[in-house]
Amino acid sequence: MSVTGEQPAIPATGHPYQFTADGPGRWRLSGEVDVAVSDQFATSLARAVGAAGADGYAISMDELRFIDLSGLRALAAAATTAGVRVELHGVPAVFWRYWYLAGFSEAVTSVYPVS
C-alpha cells in the first residue's frame, strides 16, 4: 500500500492524526490513520519502538477515531520487528474489526489489548 517508489507521489496534505509521547514507554495515538499518513505513522512508530526498552511499550488509543489496514500494517510490522510486548489501551471498535478481518490477530502475538 506504500505510495512511494517509482511512481510519482499522489498528493496528500492532511495531518489528521497525532502520535505523541505520554511518558516513558507510553504513547498516545489520536485522530485518523489511513493511506494518506500511514508512511509517516510508520516512521513515528519506528522511533517509538527504537526508544522502547525490553519491557515493551504502550499506546493509548482513547482518541483514535479511525485506523485502516495500512495503519494496522505499520503497527503490526513495528510490533513484530521489536519483538517486545506492545500494550494497547482504549482500543476502538474499528481497530479490532480490521485486526481480525485482516488476520493480524493470528499473525501478531506480541500485541495485547488492555481495557
Add this chain to the structure above:
Amino acid sequence: MSHPGQLAGGAVNHVVHFYGADDELADSVGRYLADGLRSGEGVVVVATAPHRLAFEARLAREGLDAARERRDGRLFTVDASGLLGRFLAGPRLDHGRFEAAALALIGRAAAGGRPVRVYAEMVALLWDAGDVALAIELEDLWTKLGTRLPFGLLCGYPDSVLAEPGTAAAVGDVCQLHSAVADQRSFPAELDSVRAARHYVTGLLGAGAGDAAACDTAIVATELAANAVLHARSGFTMTFYRSAGVTRIAVRDMVPVHVLEGAEHEATGEGVPFEVMTGHGLSVVARLASRWAVDPLPDGKVVWAELPLSVLRAPKPPGPELPAPPRQEN
C-alpha cells in the same frame, strides 16, 4: 451505474437523494422521470421553477416532450413553494391539507390504476428556510401517506445540508425516515480523498446507525476509495445507497481493469478474487461484504460491495462471526 430512478423501483418507495450541483440533480431526476414515463407510470414533479425547466430539458434529451406528456395526462408538474403554501399554516404544517393536496395530485396521476412516481423538493425548501423540524415532519407525512397509497417518492436535498454545522442529527433523522438513501459524490485522485470519502459515507449513514454499521461502512468506504487512488491512481465517484435491508457502496474509477492487470486477467466481475483485480485491502471488504463485484466498463470500472442488515444490526464489533478479542496475559 445505479441511480435513483432504478433505486426507486420495486420494494423501495421513498428515496432521498443528496445532490451536489443542479445539473447533477437534473441528470438523476431526469432519468428517474424518464424511466417512469417510459414504463407507463403517472409521474408527478413538485419542484422549483428552475428545476422544473432543467428536468424538462433533460427529458427532451431522452426524447420525451414534457408538454405532450402533460397534455396526455401522464406528467403532472407543480410548483414546490405553491403547493407548500397550501398546507403551511404559519409555523406549522396542516396535516389534513397536506393529505388532501397530495392525495388529489397522486390520485390524478394514478388514473386507470397505473403506478405513480413522485419527485418532490418541498422538504428541501423548508430546510433551506431554516425550518429543519418542519422538513422532517413533512418527510414523515410523506412516509405515512406511502403506507396508505402505493407510490414511489424521490426527495431531493442539496448536499450542502450535510456540511451544515449542528444538523448531523437532523440529517440522520431524514435518512431514517426514507426507505432508501441514494447519493453520489466525486473525489480527486488524492490520498486525502480517502478520508473525505470515509467522512462522506459515515455522514450519510446518519445518527441512527449503530457503532457496527458506522465501523463497517467506514472500512468499506476507506478500502474502496484507497483502491481507486492507490491502484487505479484515478479520481473516483462514490455512490452510497442504503435501504432497510442493505448498504451498498460503489466506487467508479477511470482506469479499465485491463490497463491495470494486463490481458491475462479477464474481467468477469463476481468470482474474480479481489487480490487479482485490485489491492490486498479489498480482501477485508470481501470478508465484510455479503456481495461484491468488479464491473468492468470501457473507460474504467465499478467496484462495489454490499453490507447486509445482519452486520449493520450487530450491537458491537467484533460481530458474532468474529472471535472474541484476546485477553491480556498475566
